[in-house]
Amino acid sequence: MNVALESPEMLLLIIPVIVAGFYLLRKTKTKLVEWRMLVALLLVLALAAPYTTVTQTISEEDPSLVFVQDQTASMGIFPEETGTGLYEALTANTPTTLVQLTGDKTSLGDAVTQYSGLGNQIVLVTDGNNNAGKDLSDALKFAKDADTPVYLVQPELETNDLSVEVLGDKTVVVNNQNEFEIVVRQASEQSVSYFLEIFVDEALIQSRTFTQNARNNTIPINQAFTTLGAHNIRVKISDVSGGDLNEVNNEFYKSLYVIPKPKLTLITGETGSPLASVLSNLYEVSVVNGYPGAGNITDSKVLVLDNQFIDTFSEAEIKEIKNYVSNGGGLIVVGGDKAYNYGKYLNSSLEEVLPVLSKPSEFKGGRNLVLILDVSPSTAAHGTQGDILSNAIYILRNENLKDANVGVIAFGSVGYDVSGGFVFMGLPQNLALLEDKISQLTPSDQTETSLDQGLDVTKDMLEGEDGELDAIIISDGGIEDSYDQSLQTARELKDMGVNLYFIHIRSTAPSQTDKTRNFYAEKLMQNLGLENNYKHIEMGERANIGFEDLDMTPEDETKSEELDSYLLLEYSPDHFITKGVNLTNASITGYNQVTPKAGAERLVITVTGQPVLTTWRFGLGRVAAFTTDNGGSKATRWSSALYNGSNSRLISGTTNWAIGNPQAEEGAVVEAPDTWLGTPSDLTLIMYDEGVPQLKLDGASLDLALTGRNTYEASINPVNVGIHDISGYPLAVNYPREYLEVGLNKDIEPLILATGGKIYTEKEARALLLKDARQNSERESNDPVSLKVYVLLAALVLYLGEILVRRIREMRRLKQAQGETETGAEEAAA
16 A cells, blocks of 8 residues: 655754654653553644545446537438437436537537546447548547547448549649649549540640449549649549539549749769759759859758769868758758768768768668457457457557568467568558558457467468567457467467567456456566566557667668668658659669658668658758769769659659749749638739739738738638639638548547447447447546545544553552552551
8 A cells, every 4th residue: 555645854854853752851750651652653643644545446337428429411321300309318327418519510519529538438420421620530539548439330321422632732743744633533432434525725625425333433634734833633523423412522623833943953973864954854953063053052942962072172161051941942862872871961961961971871760560360259248259359450550660571470270371471561552562461350250269270370480580579469468279379379488589468358357257268368468587578458448568779780770671672661751752653663772871860761771671752841941961872973883773653753852842932032922722612722822023022812902911921821712613813823722621521530449438438329229338338437536545544543532541651650550559548547547
């Protein structure tokens, strides 16, 4: 029992008590002083208010529910009044607050955030598509932190609906081929066909019929513009077969503003390299052999240093480059046999600007992890199957597994390989593939739970692998029938250097048989000497296993150097640069040895973990370290493949990112993103020349507010769909955002499960939701219990005891004195 004090400062009173006590002891030398000192010390302790904390389980028979019913416009594809019957059933049995969302905007995130905590549990009856207010993912994480279970009731689709959207940059460069994506979404997964028309500046350029079976269909198009200024793309789908509830989302507008080619300065000794060729085709490039001077680079959006030795620049020139970047210029440093570790960049003034150090990188990765999942019939009987699979997916999403190779094995009566060997987790499509395979696992038909079979497959998978070896068993613990064989194989895995973990998911209401069976999971890990790797969690909980970053050993590094080529991987696939790049088959034959600095972001790496493209911000500017060569160096020729075909998008994407704002900093520059009907667009006007700022929207003057130096802003909200004119700058307004995402949003399902909630159909929710909410209402409460009364009682008992003892002694002395008096009187009489 832990004891704490509410007012520990009161203990200072002990000092005068002790001083006074010792003084009285010296004067009187009686036991009375000692007793009174002890009583006084207990009174001081009572003033300090001692207390302890008692943990008790609180269970609510009638949990408090918040029922969020989505009745916004996008829910028209589901039965009318979806969830009404469920609400009536719940409110008849437990306190239930109804929150209805209506209109052309869905703010699920706001509702979840508002009602999280305070002992609530939240029920969402919705398609899961959030398009206003707080992000739903962030809101569900907040609910998890607030210990608020969120349940998702997914309505049954009644009719289909299609929507169309055009994705791509709004500001494009004249005479460049620009890639756009037309995305057609449908609510169901049935086969539909539609006629698609594509218009550029209202001229039909393409039309054809498409057949679509998946939820989303992405159609790429390329378009160049030969004249500057405003342009637009319009796409339209019609003649839909397979059901289409709304026509409002069948047409989409995209406005475009075409600008002159941005100016770049390329410092290179190889003017005919593939790098120079790619840049010259896309930008207005000044190619020089040597530093051109500060006056010449300030007019450029980006400075590119191609394989330059550090001695090429004087300290004064490097200082000018640093000032140029600090003030907003872009810098790309391309590697080769004269750059980075070969060019004496380490500890130089130039390296201060770069996101990398020119020394060998510590490898982040080298982990081989196997997830061993229990799919025996007992997991279905105990209701733990969903938790086993959810925990597996939760582990896969651990940030420190981004460089790992992961295999998935399932076991019931037999063990089998689910993943098809190891899968590299650095690619988002691989993560999605494993999640999909795990989510489709179902309990086996056989009655046995043979963990040893799963461990045997694990042993085969890990045999011969180098680096960190991990294996995680996720099970309900019913391994008693295969315990002895499992222990033997687990010991063999341990002898191989495998770090073995056991995540034991216990039923919330185990029977006596379950409790006996539960013993074996913990016993297995104890006999292996791995007690700390045993984690028992309840249903609805998620197990946290810490995966630390790994460093590459010198031996591993030597192996990497022996490779003939290195496949490239997108380490950060959602970055601006890598988002539209597919490097699946891209490889290089060499690279410069660098180490990313703290705060830098690795975007592209080799399969051995070496950084190839690393970025960061320096002052107002952007810097990219591209640590392979220009594709044509006679000495190296490391990366020819990166400058051919679609791979060259990595070069243009890096350059566009370094450019930032491609518009020339002159005159009046307007920026306003396309928007949705009912959603304002935030317009920004920067005046680089002197003059009175004045803009008109479709001929009507706009009110501009000065928000910074030469910077003006306005919020514009046109009331009509279509292309609008802002003094020559185009703005597209499309159908309300509510109609874009159609059908059920599957992406939020893991986040729902992470809160401790569950996912149901409406029929399942009527049977199970209240029961699950009652189970989730059980929680442990740490309540303080004051010990002051017990201390006071002890002082009182001690005080009364001292009085009682003293009184007894006085009575004895009095009786003894009286007896002596009587004896003396008798002797005198005799």
